[in-house]
Amino acid sequence: MHLAVKTVLTLLLVLAVTEIGKRSTFWGALLASIPLVSVLSLTWIWLDTGDNEKIAGISIQIFWLVLASLPLFLLLPLLLRRGVSYPLSMTGGLLLTVVLYLLASRLLGGDPGS
DSSP states (O other), X not given: OHHHHHHHHHHHXXXXXXXXXXXXXHHHHHHHHSOHHHHHHHHHHHHHHOOHHHHHHXXXXXHHHHHHHTTHXXXXXHHHHTTOOXXXXXXXXXXXXXXXHHHHHHHTTSOOOO
């Protein structure tokens, strides 16, 4: 039951962002910029474990990894405005993100298993 509730709530939030984004680029972008996945994940982990230290550790790691993901949002519009197709532009942005995640992982010392 607990998993079903988490799934339905998460699905509803993602659908809301998608539908609002179709109607307004600003409001869609605003809602998408809220770290819903992070907030939901931290909430679900905290509800399941009650472990504040685990939440604090994950939060710090999310902060640094978000920085590595931001260039995707600069590269994507740049490529699209130069006539590159959406699938190719998104692939390029995701590949850049993977490279930057790998670099961030090395700088952060990889996964310490915490």
